[in-house]
Amino acid sequence: MTILATTVACAFLIVLASVGFGLQKSMTEQLMKEQIVTEINVVGKEGQSDQKVQKKDLKEFENRKDVSAIIERTNVFAPAEAKLGNRTNNQMSNITITDMAAEQKANIKLDRGRVAKTPNEIVVGYHFGKNLWTKKEAADYEKQMENNAKEAKEPKGYEEDILGKTIELKISKMDEKTGEEGEAKTYDLKVVGVTKKPSYEWASDSTVYVSNGMQKDITGFLKSEKDSGMIEKTLSVYADNFEHVGQLTTDLEDEGYYVDSITKKLDSINLFFMAFKIGLIFVGVIAVLISAIGIFNTMTMAVTERTQEIGIMKAIGASPNVIRKMFLLESAYIGILGSVLGIIISYGVSFLVNKIIPVILSSVSEGEASAAELSITFSHIPVSLVLIATLISAGVAILSGLNPAIKATRTNVLTALRREL
Amino acid sequence: MISVKHIHHSFKVGKKGRENEIKVLKDVSLTVEKGEIACIVGRSGSGKSTLLNLISGYIAPTKGKIMIDGTDVTKYSEKEWAAFRLEHFGFIFQSFQLIPSLTTFENIELPLTLKGVHPSERKQRVNEMLHRVGLENHAGHYPNELSGGQQQRVSIARALILNPSIILADEPTGSLDSETEQEILEFIRQLNRERGITFVIITHDDEVASIANTKFHLSDGVLEKGEETVEV
Numbered sequence: 001m002t003i004l005a006t007t008v009a010c011a012f013l014i015v016l017a018s019v020g021f022g023l024q025k026s027m028t029e030q031l032m033k034e035q036i037v038t039e040i041n042v043v044g045k046e047g048q049s050d051q052k053v054q055k056k057d058l059k060e061f062e063n064r065k066d067v068s069a070i071i072e073r074t075n076v077f078a079p080a081e082a083k084l085g086n087r088t089n090n091q092m093s094n095i096t097i098t099d100m101a102a103e104q105k106a107n108i109k110l111d112r113g114r115v116a117k118t119p120n121e122i123v124v125g126y127h128f129g130k131n132l133w134t135k136k137e138a139a140d141y142e143k144q145m146e147n148n149a150k151e152a153k154e155p156k157g158y159e160e161d162i163l164g165k166t167i168e169l170k171i172s173k174m175d176e177k178t179g180e181e182g183e184a185k186t187y188d189l190k191v192v193g194v195t196k197k198p199s200y201e202w203a204s205d206s207t208v209y210v211s212n213g214m215q216k217d218i219t220g221f222l223k224s225e226k227d228s229g230m231i232e233k234t235l236s237v238y239a240d241n242f243e244h245v246g247q248l249t250t251d252l253e254d255e256g257y258y259v260d261s262i263t264k265k266l267d268s269i270n271l272f273f274m275a276f277k278i279g280l281i282f283v284g285v286i287a288v289l290i291s292a293i294g295i296f297n298t299m300t301m302a303v304t305e306r307t308q309e310i311g312i313m314k315a316i317g318a319s320p321n322v323i324r325k326m327f328l329l330e331s332a333y334i335g336i337l338g339s340v341l342g343i344i345i346s347y348g349v350s351f352l353v354n355k356i357i358p359v360i361l362s363s364v365s366e367g368e369a370s371a372a373e374l375s376i377t378f379s380h381i382p383v384s385l386v387l388i389a390t391l392i393s394a395g396v397a398i399l400s401g402l403n404p405a406i407k408a409t410r411t412n413v414l415t416a417l418r419r420e421l
Numbered sequence: 422m423i424s425v426k427h428i429h430h431s432f433k434v435g436k437k438g439r440e441n442e443i444k445v446l447k448d449v450s451l452t453v454e455k456g457e458i459a460c461i462v463g464r465s466g467s468g469k470s471t472l473l474n475l476i477s478g479y480i481a482p483t484k485g486k487i488m489i490d491g492t493d494v495t496k497y498s499e500k501e502w503a504a505f506r507l508e509h510f511g512f513i514f515q516s517f518q519l520i521p522s523l524t525t526f527e528n529i530e531l532p533l534t535l536k537g538v539h540p541s542e543r544k545q546r547v548n549e550m551l552h553r554v555g556l557e558n559h560a561g562h563y564p565n566e567l568s569g570g571q572q573q574r575v576s577i578a579r580a581l582i583l584n585p586s587i588i589l590a591d592e593p594t595g596s597l598d599s600e601t602e603q604e605i606l607e608f609i610r611q612l613n614r615e616r617g618i619t620f621v622i623i624t625h626d627d628e629v630a631s632i633a634n635t636k637f638h639l640s641d642g643v644l645e646k647g648e649e650t651v652e653v
Contacts, residue, residue, distance in 0.1 A: 312518050315479070316579070317507025318535050319500050413479045417518060 002291075002298040006338025007345065009291035010393040013284030014346035014381060015353075017389070020277035022354075022380035027269055029377075033199045037262050038068070038106070038239040040249055046256035053235055053257065061252070066244035067237060069106035073098045074215060075232045076171065078222055079181050082208070083168040087132035087158055095171070095208045097215050106238030108209070113163045113193030119213030122169075123193035125205030129162035130154075166190045169208065173222060174230065185221050187214070281388070288393055292400040295334055299327060299404035303411075310408050311416020320409035327408050331401025335394035342393065343386055350379040423453040423476060423587065423621065428485035430471055430642075445471045446642045449485075453635065455586070458613050458620040460633035468642040469623040470591065476621065477510065477589055478502035490586065507535055511580030511618075515592035517572040519564040519579075526551070526560040529578045536583060546582060554578045554608075570601035577608065581618075588612075590622040594629055606632050 042053050055072040062070055074097040081090040100115040100123070108115065108123065116122055133141070137155035144152035172184040189210070198205050210218070219231060237252065237259075239245045246263045253259060303310070310323055357378050430446040445468045453459040463469045474480050475487060478497060486495050494505060512518075519528045529550055533543045551557045554574040564572055573593065580588050593609070594602035610632055612618050624630055638645040 308518075309520050309522070312520055313531070313535070314503065315477075315506075315514075315518070316512055316532055316535070317503050317505075317510070319503035321500070322503075322535060414474060417514065 002294045003334055003338050003341070005291040005294045006288075006334055006393060006397060007341040009284075009287040010339045010342025010389055011345040011349065012287045013281065013392065014342060014385060014389045015349050015379065016284045017277055017280045017385055018346065018350050018379040018381045020273055020280045021382055021385060022350075022377040024269065024273035024277070025380045026376040026378075027273075028266060031262060031265055031269070036238075037242045038245060040237045040239065040245065040252065040259050040261040042235045042237060042252065042257050042259050044258040046258070052233055055235060058235070058237065061237060061248075064248075066240050066248055068240045069102040069238045071099055071102045071106060071236050071238065073234045073236070074219060075234065076218060076222070076230065077232065078230045079172045079174055080208075081170050082128070082132070083170070084132050084158060084162075084165055086134050088135075088138075089128060089131045089133070089206060091131045091204070091206050095169075095210055095218075097210045097212060097218060099212050100209070103209065106236075108193075109196040111194045111196045112161075113191070116192055116209070116211040119211050119217075120187070120189055121192045121211060122167075122189040123195060123209040124162060124191050125195050125207040126197045127204045128191075128194070128206045128208070129160075130157035131204070131206050132158040132162075162191050163194055164191065171218060171221065187217075281392075284389075285392060285396075288396050291338070292396045295331055295397050295400040296404065298334070299331055299401045300407070302330065303327065303404045303408045306408075307411055307416045308418075310411045311413050314411065314413045315417060323409045323411075324405045327405035328398055328401055331397050331405070332394060334401075335397025336390070338397070339390040339393040343389070346389075347381060350381050353379045422455050422488075422490060423451075423459075423619070424486075424488040425449060425451050425472070425476065426486040426488070428472070428475060428482045428487070430468075430475060430480075430483045430485075444642060446475075446482075449639070449642070449644045451637050451644060453619060453621055455619055456613070456617045457634045458609070458622065458632055459635045459637065460630040461621070461623045461637045461639060462625060462627075462630050463623075463639035464625060466641075467639040469625075469639050472639065473589060473591055473621065473623050477512070478506060507532065507583065509586055511583070511585040511588040513573070513576050513580050513588060513590040513593045515595040517564070517569075517576045517596070519572060519575055521564055524561050524563055525556060525567065525575050528564070528575055529582055532579060532583045550578045550582055553581075568601075569597050570604060573597060573601070573605055574608075577605070581612070584616075585618065587619045587621065590620060592624055592626075592629075593622060594626070595624075602628070 042058070045051075045053050045057070055070055058070050061067050076095040076097065078095075080095055081088055083089075100117070104115045110123070111126060113123070133155050137157075141152060141155055166188055167190075168186050169189050170184050170186045173182040174180070175182060189208075193209075195205060195207070195209075222230060237248065239248050242262075245261055249259055249261045249263050313323065314320075354377060358376070428446050428449045429444070431442050431444040433440040433442055435441045449468075449472060461469045461472060471480070475482050476489070478494060482495065486493060488494070489505075490509060492505075494502070497505065506512075520531070523531070526547055530543050530547045533546060538546070548557070548560075551560055554577060556571060556574055556578070559567060559571060564575070567575065573596075577593075590609075594605050597605060606629065609620060609622075613620055622629065622633065630636055
């Protein structure tokens with residue numbers, strides 16, 4: 001029964017702590033999915049609050065082995081629409097003017113095609129073609145949305161391959177005060193590449209990547225103030241691999257740059273979850289301590305019941321150390337066996353939790369999210385958790401047996417043998 | 422050789438603060454030579470068990486000195502006594518004192534385990550000893566499955582397994598019938614003859630005392646003058 005209590009306590013400790021590990025793993029994976037893990041955004045520099053950092057400022061970083069590319073982008077948020085025949089896409093999230101060669105080195109992942117090599121070539125987002133609607137399709141969809149938004153189905157859009165097609169990209173000026181569209185300019189641009197499908201099913205990517213060669217033309221046409229909001233410049237440093245992001249982030253910060261990278265976000269998450277996991281382990285340890293009371297009782301009874309045996313052993317030459325070790329080993333055996341069984345049970349519970357909870361949540365969400373979409377790890381048991389739990393369980397078991405073991409060493413030989421004095 | 426010099430021993434009995442001191446041994450001195458069978462005889466309450474307990478190291482004398490094989494063991498700590506007992510002594514108890522949860526094999530093996538002898542050597546030595554005491558067919562039996570004589574032979578086997586120079590026996594035949602008693606006494610004589618083991622036996626039985634080379638008579642904690650040395 002004592003072993004059973006230790007097993008249950010150890011399993012409880014592991015399963016409880018595994019929730020912290022599982023949620024941390026889920027959040028980390030989610031974060032890594034959402035953004036490019038090797039990307040470090042440089043948002044400013046100490047002592048230069050009125051000046052944007054430019055690519056030339058980071059010259060000393062360009063030649064580093066751990067830097068694959070430094071990319072300066074211009075994001076255009078002016079009203080824009082793309083046309084292909086009788087189809088129009090006015091759902092583009094933004095137009096990004098960038099160094100295509102550098103993008104290829106560091107960032108952009110293509111589903112098909114290649115990066116632009118000339119100013120009149122573009123790369124478009126995966127759903128760009130899908131969002132090219134005819135007027136009728138747009139009108140039908142709008143009607144459906146008015147009647148019943150929940151049941152409205154988006155048009156299929158342009159179903160042929162957009163690769164190789166030439167689109168008309170119309171960019172309009174906008175009065176910053178009234179919000180009215182003004183003069184427009186149209187560019188004929190050939191689609192030479194399509195980006196990879198986004199990680200999330202719900203995401204829609206209609207970005208248009210335009211070569212640096214168009215920079216002067218487009219920004220010159222828009223003639224916006226740099227802080228108007230229609231044009232935004234960003235600067236990103238790309239590490240050659242995820243392992244170098246941390247060091248690169250630190251080095252940039254040491255130079256006085258304000259940066260944002262996945263490692264900084266992960267650091268915050270990790271700190272939070274460290275505290276969370278410690279809290280969970282603390283609660284789990286309480287269960288282990290309760291089981292320790294059982295071990296203490298068991299060992300105390302064992303010493304009492306085996307008084308004669310202890311006396312005989314001492315009588316024939318067993319030292320106090322040997323007697324103490326004997327009982328400590330028995331306590332350790334209870335702790336270790338309980339831990340092993342607890343670990344096995346906790347893996348089983350963890351497996352069931354990860355299978356069952358998404359199904360429950362899916363049914364509770366009334367079908368809005370399927371079990372597959374809720375691919376969250378609720379319980380994760382890393383090797384470190386197994387080791388921590390085993391150490392705690394075995395350690396507490398040995399400590400519980402310490403007092404009875406010491407008591408055993410104090411057994412009076414003659415009393416134990418019931419000799420007449 | 423065992424040398425007991427001017428041993429005084431008393432016990433305090435009664436409630437704390439109002440204790441009575443009972444003198445159990447009064448100025449006892451004796452010597453047991455190497456290779457002897459020495460018997461300490463006396464009636465119940467004469468102090469003979471206390472004397473054996475002092476020689477065994479289970480209790481420390483109130484006054485006096487005990488030397489065993491040239492070593493002053495009077496002020497030994499519990500740890501030192503445990504090591505000394507394992508090295509020099511074998512014990513035979515009146516009520517056998519076998520561990521009920523261990524088999525015959527395991528009971529005999531116990532001193533070897535305490536000494537840290539390798540398992541393969543332990544197995545060999547125990548099997549030899551089982552053959553020596555005639556219990557090879559009872560290796561797997563538990564003490565409650567053995568007769569009194571068989572249990573005492575297990576006890577003797579356990580006492581001999583580490584080849585001690587001295588065996589201390591407290592009423593070794595006290596729980597046995599007369600036929601078995603004779604077997605055990607003959608066995609003791611044989612061990613003394615063949616291996617030169619020194620025996621210190623306490624008894625109130627003259628039959629048992631008859632095997633001794635030397636007899637010490639204790640009466641009310643006092644050793645009666647004139648030890649008997651008998652050719653056996």
